[in-house]
Amino acid sequence: MAGENKVLIASLGGVELVLSALGNHSSHVGIQERGLLALVNLARNGSLRVALNGSWWSGGIIDCS
Numbered sequence: 001m002a003g004e005n006k007v008l009i010a011s012l013g014g015v016e017l018v019l020s021a022l023g024n025h026s027s028h029v030g031i032q033e034r035g036l037l038a039l040v041n042l043a044r045n046g047s048l049r050v051a052l053n054g055s056w057w058s059g060g061i062i063d064c065s
Contacts, residue, residue: 006042015042 009015018035025031 006044010042015039 018038021031022035
């Protein structure tokens with residue numbers, strides 16, 4: 001996935017959607033695996049940091065580098 005697409009996904013609420021799916025399907029192993037992989041992919045170029053900055057995360061910016 002290209003970096004600009006990751007930033008776009010994160011800025012449009014993609015991280016929140018993945019987290020919601022993880023919570024709503026906590027007993028489904030496949031969704032857990034793919035959801036966590038999606039978060040890892042977003043974290044690799046800092047998109048997760050963009051999504052968490054100023055959103056529900058109260059702990060500040062997460063350093064994903």
